[in-house]
Every structure is written in C-alpha cells, then in structure tokens.
Amino acid sequence: MKAAVIVFPGSNCDRDVAVALEAATGQPPLMVWHRETELPAVDLVVVPGGFSYGDYLRCGALAARSPVMREVKAKAETGTPVLGICNGFQILTETDLLPGALIRNAGLKFICKDVFLRVETSESPFTRKYKAGTVVSYPIAHAEGNYFADDATLDRLEGDGRVAFRYVTEQGEATEAANPNGSARNIAGIFNETHRVLGLMPHPERLAEELLGGTDGKPMFEGLVEALS
C-alpha cells in the first residue's frame, strides 16, 4: 500500500501517522506539502491532525480551500480512500467530502484523554479488521470535536451504515456520560457514501504501539494494508 500524508504548515500529527503507516506497510508514506497542486498515484491519502493554518478561523476552513485539498477531493471522488483524523476530519467536512460540521466541544475546553469507541461496522477498508460492535480505546485531543448535522442528515448516515465510530462506555453503551464533546448521537467518526472516506476525531495512530499504552488503533492500519495492497 502506498500512502500519502498531506502536510499543512500547522499539521502536528503528520509524523505520528507516518510512523503508524510505516509500521503497517514497511515503507514510509509520501509526505505531500500543502502547496502541491498534483497528487502522486497512491492507494490512500491521510489528512492528519494538527492546526493546518493555525485554525484561528473555523477549524479546517482555510485548509479546505488549499490547492492540495482540491486534489484530495478529486482523488476521493474517483475512489481513492481518504482518512481524515482530528483536524483532518474537520477539513474533510469543510471540503464537503463528508457531511456535517465539527463545532466547539460542549464543555468549551480542549480535551485530551483516552476514550472508548464502538466500531459500528466492519464494512470499510478502515474497519475491516474490527468486528462490528467491538469496543476499542483511542485517545482524543481536540477543542472542536462536537459533531453536528441536521436530523435528516443524521438519519441518513445511520440508515446507510455510515456512522463509523461512536463514543461509548467501556461496556459499549452510547451514554451521555461517555460522550466527551457533546457530539450528535455520540458520533466520533463517519464515512462518505462509498465508505471509502473516513473522518474521525479520535487518533488511532496514538494507540498503535504497546509502549504508548495500547494497540487498539493498529488494526485500522493493518486493515488498510490488507484492503489496499
């Protein structure tokens, strides 16, 4: 699997995801600078976490209008899988590759901690290594991760099996207490119509090594390698 990681000047999880990808594929991904106007042929594009252009304006709003995102969008539309993590998820909603928006956390504060997530479906190149309903632990680290969409959109996402991850208790219940940021219906990540674009606020790349506290994120990268190699 050949992967590309988009690097904005304020990206700060680009190296982290590159390390996780390299561990899964055995080769370092291409790091693509935000000013590039063409994307090489790759099997996967990752839009990493961070603060793209500082995010002093709405998170991801500027990045969505960058030259490289035009290319990412074009690739996605022709079926290249795209993974947006944290700020990457925000950028994907701003680019309209994914519906809805990520607004300020209900508690109004930045939150960094491990959370429990329920994998809602294994029907995607990202989640194929997880059994649907499995509870995993990934860290979150964001101030604007509160997923918002109108009810019609949410119903459509649910109906089409496009909710990828939900915030849950350790036992797998999507309770209010288990929701760290107030997101609609405890949504932590969603797919596009084809399940080939995934955006999620939690960081699978941060718990993909035992030494760092767990490996629940690792199957995502292994699954991608299986699906896309």
Add this chain to the structure above:
Amino acid sequence: MSNTQQSITPEVIRAHGLTESEYGLVLEIMGREPNITELGIFSVMWSEHCSYKSSKKWLKTLPTTAPWVICGPGENAGVIDIGDGQAAIFKMESHNHPSYIEPYQGAATGVGGILRDVFTMGARPIANLNALRFGDPRHAKTRHLISGVVAGVGGYGNCVGVPTVGGETNFHESYSGNNLVNAMTVGVAQTDRIFYSAAAGVGNPVDKVGSKTGRDGIHGATMASAEFSEDSEEKRPTVQVGDPFTEKLLIEACLELMATDAIISIQDMGAAGLTSSSFEMASKGGLGIEMDLDTVPQRERGMTPYEIMLSESQERMLLVLKPGREDKARAIFEKWELDFAIVGHLTDNGRMVLKHHGAVVADLPIDPLAKASPEYDRPWVPGVKRPVIATESVPAHPPIEALKTLIACPDLASKRWIYEQYDQMVMNDTVGRPGGDAGIVRVHGTGKALAMTTDCTPRYCLADPHEGGRQAVAEAYRNLSAVGARPLAVTDNLNFGNPEKPEIMGQIVEAVQGMGEACRSLDFPVVSGNVSLYNETNGVAILPTPTIGAVGLIDDVTKTASIPFKAADECVIVLGETKGWLGCSLYLRELCGREDGAPPPVALHREKREGEFVRRMIADGAVTAVHDISDGGLLVAVAEMAMASGIGAAITVPQTLPAHAWCFGEDQGRYLLTAPAAQATVIIEAAQRAAISARIIGHTGGDDLTLGSLGAISVAELRRLNESWLPAYMAATDGDA
C-alpha cells in the same frame, strides 16, 4: 514616553525603574546624557529580569558542571549529553506577572518563550511541563486565573504540537495576588549541531525572522521587575499576545535551516525583545552591531525607535548567517511563509548604533551595558528557625477520615481537570503521561527515554528556605528515580518577593545555598534557570518558591516504573525511615489549621543511596510499581497507587508510632514499592545489604484500602473524593466559592 525628543527628567528616570546610582552609572558609561531610546535600553537591560542584579552573586555558587554537561547557565538553555551523539536541551522560565494581569496570554506566551529558548539552540522540543501556583481557592480571582492560565498553556502547546507531560499545581493564599506560571521545555538535538548566540564575522548581516514587531509588550521586563499594587490591571498593555501557529512555523523553519551550514549564531527575542537579543549576540561575540530600524518589519505604522527596541512582540528570532547564505535562508523562510529581513550588520567597534529615518538615534557601548550591569550584594537576614513540633502535640484524627480530607484538599486533589486540557501525546513518544511521578518521553526513533519533573514545596521553603531548597532538589531526584531514570541535571526557577527587603533576600540566599548543597551531593548540576523577583502585591510576598525542573535518562524505555498497583496479593514495601514528622505537613495544615513547625529534614547521603537502589530494582525488573512519598505522607501515597489502579490494599499500621504520625508524617527520602511476595523478600534483603531501611507494610488486593482495626474505605470512594474537588470548584460560579 516614546517621543525621541523627550527630555530626561528625574521622573522619567524613575519611571524606567533606574535608581539614582544606576543612572549615575549610565552617565558614566555614556559620557553624556542618554536620549530616551538609550535610556529605555538601559532600563530593560538592567531590569532585574534581564540582569539578575540581585541574585547573580548567589547563583554563581550553584554547581553547574559534570562530565555530561555540555553547556551550563548563560546560554538560552542548558545542554546535557544523553549518549549516541544526542543532547537534551532544557530550561524553565517564569511568566508570573503577565499571567496575573492577563492569564490566557500571559501563560501562552510563557510557553512560547520557553519553547524558543530551547529550539534556538538547535533542539526539537519534545515535551513541556509547568509548575503553577494559585491563590486561595476562595479568593474572588482564583477561578478566573486557573481557567485562563490552563487554557493558555494548553492553547499554545497543543497548537505547536509539543506534548505537555507533567507539572504540579499548588494553592496558597500568598499567591492570591501573584500567581506563578513556571513553564519548562525539554528538547533533543544532535551534539554536533548545537547553536549558540555569540555573533561572529565583522560585516556579516544580522537578520530577523518571524512575526512583525508591534507595540505589544513594551516594558514587559521592567514590569516583571516591580511589585504589584491595586492598579496592576492597568498594565495589561504590557502583556504580549501569542501566536502559536507562527511559533510552529518558526520551529520547523529554524530546524530546517539549522540542518544546513548557514547559521553562525541565533538568539530568540524574549524579554526586552530586539534590545536584549542584539546586545546578547554582540556582547558574547565581542563585536558591535549597526541596525537600521527602518528595515525591521513592523506591524504598526509610526513606531518610534524606542518602541521598536523595547517591543516584546512574540515569535521573533535574530540570527547571523554566513556570508552568501541569505538566499538559502530566504528560501526556507518563504516556504514557511515567515518574514525575513536583514536589519543590520556586525561591526568591530563594540557599539550598538541604531539608525532610524537616516539618522543615528542611539549609540551605546555594548559591553558596559551587557556585562557591567549593576550587581548587588543586597543585605539579608537569615530566617528564624522554627521549633520542631513534637508528634504528641499534634491532635490525632482517625486516619481514614484524615485521608478523606487530605486527598480532596486543593493541593492533593486530582489535577485531571488541568492536564486533560493539554495534549499529552502528540509526537507519539509519551510513555509516561501526567499523573505519575515524572513524565516519560521516548527519544524519537531510539530505545531510550527522558524522564522529567518539576518540584518544590513552598511551605517548607517558608519555614526554612535552606531545608526547602534541599528538599525541592531531593524530591525531583526521587521523582526521576521512581520511574527508573538516572537523574542528570536541573533547571531552576527562583520565584521570590522583593529582594530589597532583607528577610526576602535571606530567603533567596538560603534557598540557593540549600539547592546548591543538594545538587552537589546528588551530582545533579544546575544547567539553566530563571529568576522572578518582586512577586508581591500590596507589600505581601509569595511563599518562597524555588521550583526545580529536572531531567533524567532511561537507557531502556521498556524498563520503567509507574505508580498504579499492578496486581492483587503483592507486597507493599516502604523504603526509607518513617519517624512521623508532622511539622509543616499537609496534615497539620488541612486538619489542624496550622502552618507552623520546622519542615522535615532531608538526609542527602541517604537520598543518593536510595535513589540508586530504586533505579536498580526497576532496571532489574524486581518491582511492579514505585511511587515516591511526598506531600501528605505514606497513606496518601498508598491511596494514590490504589486510585491509579483500582486495586485496594490492606496496610498494617505499626504500634511504634501514633497512627496519624505514621500515616501522614512527611519524613523525606521514602518510596513505596510493590512486588510479589517471593520477590519482596529478595528486595528487603538487598536493601539491608545496601544499608537502606525497608519493610513490608501490607498487601495489595480487594476493592478497599483497609487499615485493620483503624478502618477502611473503598477505592471508588477515594477516587470520587480525589477527582471531584477541582471540577466542582471550576464549575461553580464566583458567588459560591
């Protein structure tokens, strides 16, 4: 104050914080009356903040060398060798005054400033820590200060993408009008690519990169060198505004340029901005600088030379490039979309000559200003030694009830509400997150790690600054040892009141002496530091707070220890002697409402022996959990290990001491270890051979912490008490404190 033509009256001189005798020295150095720009430059260069004029004499007494020290105090940060051609570069710095006036920006720019001190030297920052002190929780402003400071620390560090992995937060009424924000950054560099500030090469261009220069922060250094009064709010314009995105660009651009051969010297612009950075570079290189202030990129129109030189706009660096490398530098800075301008060149006349609109607006000799700054041997009086409090005279509260009070008191309550606002994991090398004895960060791409901690117990320092200084160093040493790291070096951040008062100066002198003693004894040199004085409001000083930031090396990152109990039916071992010292303890303060007595003494010769023993046990894999015993004493430490794991413990309180003294005495030099029974016997025997007191005090297991006939409490209840205070306090409105 910014009119170039302004005449220099006694009022103007006073407003610049210069004493009559200091102004006399100005006249002597200049050989004429300075103009307002020149006076402004003297004022900031000779401020306490920049010149260390009250503390220098005593700082010189600290040990600063060891075979592994590459660069001690005097540069932007300290540098130590961590093997494999790598160095750790670190420093701690205060941003106290600005954080009180404008907590978010004050704290944010404190983080920004300390990050720059570290990457200026060629290191990629890999971790941040902070030591925060707030006032009485019941004080009307405390909640607002906590909220702003924590958001500011997080807002900056999270955006630049450097994990915040540790720190400490205390409360005491003495900080109500003067909170402390001490920020520390640790970075890693290649030993053959460390950058210093000394300029070289007459004729070489002097360049500025980063943010434009604006009117923010003018006289910040002078503000940080004066006491506060009721009108301190009016000083808000002297607080700078941070831009972490630009800092991120600066880090990446500077590190990219540093990987080439273009840089001769580089210096960040911190306190006193362009003034102190240019003087620093020139003075260290024995050269002069001629600057054309019209070429300095400016954010606002009509800025005077005075404002340009004294601005503390953030995210700016000054550098000297090798001839012919400007294009390379320009290309990198353009890639990162940063302003880059040649603002002057180096000269051989040892003078700082500033031009503005074609005219010379300042002409000052560099060395007399930078090196001959006033140095005071301020009068001081030793502190009055407090009597040792007899254990029998301290009322005995039932241990479980006392424990419940202690773990929910502001100083010991969980700080999760704070550290969850910090990204603790970005860069994906955080092996030990906040909440343990020390933060642990793997050196990227290697099998080794750095451990880091910040420590100080201000109430001990007030009671006995000398003992308190020793204790701060010893506790840092313990915290590093407790995670399995070999303690290597410290950075100090000395926060005190007005040094012109002999009793405050006495605190400084004695604390520094105590620290020096401990550092020498533990082979733990001071490689960098910062002094923050005049931390007083309306004449009332803070508790003396010499914060120690320390770094240690873990050779094998898979061999560390952490505080949670790992399994049931393991032995709990206490290492070190428990005598039940209650003077100055949290028990005395929180349960008896008293803050008196002598603090517990530190036995430095034992500290070293014990630290080495603990590290050996961890490296050998002999122990399953380790925790140093500090604030609150033994039972609090046991409770913390239980809460961190969800596993209970049954502890036997010996008959030899009153229960409350054994449970909550703050005797120094102690650790808790756990190990399976067979292994525990081996550990006890090894300790005996090493002449270290060690005994089994109980066993892990169950859902409760039990003390036999003295009672029990569930771990769930302990957690609830420990976790609820801070969130509940922060959620309350100002009326219900």
